[in-house]
Amino acid sequence: xxxxxxxxxxxxxxxxxxxxxxxxxxxxxxxxxxxxxxxxxxxxxxxxxxxxxxxxxxxxxxxxxxxxxxxxxxxxxxxxxxxxxxxxxxxxxxxxxxxxxxxxxxxxxxxxxxxxxxxxxxxxxxxxxxxxxxxxxxxxxxxxxxxxxxxxxxxxxxxxxxxxxxxxxxxxxxxxxxxxxxxxxxxxxxxxxxxxxxxxxxxxxxxxxxxxxxxxxxxxxxxxxxxxxxxxxxxxxxxxxxxxxxxxxxxxxxxxxxxxxxxxxxxxxxxxxxxxxxxxxxxxxxxxxxxxxxxxxxxxxxxxxxxxxxxxxxxxxxxxxxxxxxxxxxxxxxxxxxxxxxxxxxxxxxxxxxxxxxxxxxxxxxxxxxxxxxxxxxxxxxxxxxxxxxxxxxxxxxxxxxxxxx
Numbered sequence: 001x002x003x004x005x006x007x008x009x010x011x012x013x014x015x016x017x018x019x020x021x022x023x024x025x026x027x028x029x030x031x032x033x034x035x036x037x038x039x040x041x042x043x044x045x046x047x048x049x050x051x052x053x054x055x056x057x058x059x060x061x062x063x064x065x066x067x068x069x070x071x072x073x074x075x076x077x078x079x080x081x082x083x084x085x086x087x088x089x090x091x092x093x094x095x096x097x098x099x100x101x102x103x104x105x106x107x108x109x110x111x112x113x114x115x116x117x118x119x120x121x122x123x124x125x126x127x128x129x130x131x132x133x134x135x136x137x138x139x140x141x142x143x144x145x146x147x148x149x150x151x152x153x154x155x156x157x158x159x160x161x162x163x164x165x166x167x168x169x170x171x172x173x174x175x176x177x178x179x180x181x182x183x184x185x186x187x188x189x190x191x192x193x194x195x196x197x198x199x200x201x202x203x204x205x206x207x208x209x210x211x212x213x214x215x216x217x218x219x220x221x222x223x224x225x226x227x228x229x230x231x232x233x234x235x236x237x238x239x240x241x242x243x244x245x246x247x248x249x250x251x252x253x254x255x256x257x258x259x260x261x262x263x264x265x266x267x268x269x270x271x272x273x274x275x276x277x278x279x280x281x282x283x284x285x286x287x288x289x290x291x292x293x294x295x296x297x298x299x300x301x302x303x304x305x306x307x308x309x310x311x312x313x314x315x316x317x318x319x320x321x322x323x324x325x326x327x328x329x330x331x332x333x334x335x336x337x338x339x340x341x342x343x344x345x346x347x348x349x350x351x352x353x354x355x356x357x358x359x360x361x362x363x364x365x366x367x368x369x370x371x372x373x374x375x376x377x378x379x380x381x382x383x384x385x386x387x388x389x390x391x392x393x394x395x396x397x398x399x400x401x402x403x404x405x406x
Contacts, residue, residue, distance in 0.1 A: 002049070002112035002117070002351060002353060002363075003045055003046045003048065003049025003050075003052075004043050004044070004045050004049065004112060004353050004363060004365070005043070005044050005353060005354065005355070005356075006041040006042070006043060006044075006353055006354060006355035006356070006359060006361065006381075007041060007042055007044050007144060007355065007356055008040055008041050008355060008356060008357060008359075009040055009041065009042065009140065009143055010143060013143065014040055017038075017139060017140065017143075018030065018038050020139045021038050021136060021139060021393075022038075024135055024139060025131045025132060025135040025136050025139060025188075026131045026135075026184040026185070026187060026188040027131070027132075027184070027393070028180060028184045029180060029181065029184075032389050032390050033390070035390045035392075036392070037390070037391070037392050037393055038392060038393060039379075039381055039392035039393060039394035041355055041359070041361075041381070041394055042137075042140045042143070042144060042147075042394060042395050042396070042397055043353070043363065043365070043379045043381075043394055043395070043396045043397070044144065044147055044396075044397055044398075044399070045150075045377075045396055045397070045398045045399070046398075046399050047398055047399050047401065050150055050377075050398040052117075053110055053117070053365060053367050053377075054150075054367060054374035055374075056108070056110070056117075056119070056284060056288060056367075057106075057108045057367035057368075057369050057374050058369060058372060058373060058374055059283075059284035060106075060108050060119065060122065060284050060285060060288070060369075061104075061106055061108075061369040061372045061373075062372055063280070063282045063283075063284055063285050064106065064122060064124065064266050064285075065099065065104065065372065066280060066282075067265065067266065067271065067275075067278060067280060067282070068262050068263075068265055068266065069099075070278045070279075070280060071265045071278070072094065072095070072097065072262075074277070074278060075091065075092070077274045077277060077278070078091055078265075080270060080273060080274050080340075081264075081265065081268040081270050081271060081274075081309065082268055082270045082309030082310065082340055082341045082342070083236070083264065083268060083309075083310075084236050084239060086239035087235060087236060087238075087239060087264060090247075090248045090251050090261070091251070091261075091264075093248050093251035093252040094251050094252065094260075094261060094262055095252070096213075096252055096254070097260060097262050101164065101254065101256055102164075102256055102257045102258065102259075102260040102262075103157065103160040103161060103164070103256065103257065103258035103259070103370065103371065104258070104259065104260075104263075104369075104370070104371050104372070105127060105153075105157065105258050105259055105368065105369070105370055106122050106123065106124055106127065106263075106266070106368070106369050107122070107123040107127035107128075107129065107366045107367065107368050107369075107378065108121075108122050108123075108366065108367050108369070109121055109122075109123065109364050109365070109366050109387075110288075110364070110365045110366075110367060111348065111350055111362075111363065111364055111365075111387075112350070112351045112353060112363055113348040113349055113350055113351050114348075114349040114351050115348065115349075117288070118288055118289070118290060118348045119285075119288040119289050120289075120290075120364070121269060121307075122266050122267075123267075123312075123366070124259070124263045124264075124265075124266035124267040125234055125235055125259060125263045125264060125267040126231065126232050126233065126234055126259065127366070127368070128185060129366055129368075129378035129393070130153050130154060130157075130185055130188060130189060130368075131154075131184070131185065131188040132378050132379075132393045132395070133151070133152075133153045133366070133368055133375075133376040133377055133378040134152045134153050134154040134155070134188075134192075134376060135188075136393065136394075136395035137149035137150070137377070137395040137396060137397055139395070140395040140397060141397060144397055146399060146400055147397035147398060147399055147400060148397060148398060148400050149376075149395075149397060149398075150376065150377055150396070150397075150398040151368070151374060151375050151376030151377065152375070152376055153368040153370065153375040153376040154188070154189060154192045155192075156368075156370040156373070156375035156376070157189065157230070157258060157370055157375075158192065158193060158196055158198075159370075160258070160370050160371055161193075161198070161228050161256065161258075164228070164256040165227045165228050165256055166227065167197055167198075168197055168198065168199065169198065169199070169226075169227025169228060170198070170199045170200070170201050170217070170224075170225070170226050170227050170228075171190075171193055171198050171199070171200055171201065171226070171227065171228040171229070171230060172201045172203045172207075172208060172215060172217065172226045172228070172229050172230070173186035173189060173190045173200060173201065173202050173203065173230050173232070174186075174203050174204070174205050174207075174208065174229060174230065174231045174232065174233050175202070175203075175204070175231075175232040175233055176204070176232075176233055176237070177202070177203075177204045182232055182233075183202070185232055186202060186230070186232055187202075189230060190202060198228075201217060201219070201222055201226065203217065203219060204233075205231070205233045205237075205238060205241060205245070205247060205250075206241050206242060206245040206247070207219050208226065208229070208249070209246065209249070210246060210249035210253060213249075213252055213253050213254040213255075214226075214253065214254060214255050215229055215249075215253055215255040226255060227255070227256070228255060228256045228257070228258075229250075229253070229255055229256070229257040229258070230257075230258050231250065231257060231258065231259060234312070235250075235261055235263070235264045235267070236264075236310055238250065267310065268309050268310060269292070269307050269308070269309050269310075269311070269343045269345075270294070270309045270340075270343050272285070272289060272292040272343075273292065273293070273294055273343070290345050290346040290347070290348050291345065291346040292343050292344070292345045292346075293343070293344050293345075294339070294340075294343065294344070295335050295339040295342050295343065295344045296339040296340065297344075300344050303346065303347055304344050304345065304346060304347060305317060305318045305319055305344070305345055305347045306318040306331055306332075306335050306342050306343070306344055306345075307342065307343050307344075307345055308334075308341060308342055309340075309341050309342060309343060310341075315388065315389075316331060316334075317386055317388075318331045318332070319347075319384070319385055319386040321384060321385070322384040322385065322386035322388070350362045350385040353381075361381035361382060361383060362381065362382050362383070362384060362385045362387065363379065363380075363381050363394075364379070364380045364381075364382075364387040364391070365377060365378070365379055365396065366378035366379070366380070377396040377398075378393075378396075379393070379394040379395060379396045380392065380393055380394060381394050
């Protein structure tokens, strides 16, 4: 048993719920093509399952940070991660990295399978779902009074910055400013930080420069020092900025940052290929992640799937029933042409979760950690075993301690 079930929001209340999701949970555009991305259901977790997922996420977080520290001493292994050449060249600038100075945010994606729970990946660099994990459960909770939200990732991030910065400093929320999806994430965090005493600065990555490794804003009318950085701009995009931009400053800045570019190691799905060379035990990762190999190691049958090393939002994953034949053939061609940009992974059999009206969906439960501690749940459901951009956001609620036995 997965410990997770679906429950439908009362039909006459769903429009109110969706309205609140748009305006309170910053789901400004709750649609991808013709797909509504705000689920009509919630996920109800029993407390034992919730605790287990949190425990696993904390173990995985600790092991991931152990890997990051080991990688700082093994620059020879970086070439095996499928990173862009300019990113690899910037990595030596991370030599002054201190985990005490910077905030480490991760999201581990768990799936119920026919063999129990498995983890598919860590969203290590710029994990999304912050408002959905923080606000959606609180909007849904009144409909299910025997259950409650678990964690609040925005609050955990705020507390992490409060440990590292002075009151009232400016926090730069760095993102691709032309993308509404990215802005809504940063607007949510910026508003929350301002409600709690900080000043928010919304910036593109090239709006910051570096003076003695400290971040400084160039924005007209907002010039001057920045006290902290929340980066929601993928590391592999930074080299595409203008040649005049010192984007490498993100790698050695002493300004408290979330996330520091050290996150790029775990963002690569090829990282398991070098675990043995690092000489680390990593018991949680080895138990929960399906077997992962290099595509160039040989031919693999239907029990394996391809994933791009730096793929996001489920893109490029070769689950046949979620793809057209054209899309599947294109993935196969890409793997043949650029095998070192991909991994091949043993496919687990996703076990759909059932609703109270007989509905069945495939579920992904993202568990956030901040500085190694569990910080909230982010759910997505899909009719297909591939959870991608068309999946629906769904709140997760956990049974209360005093829920009566049935």
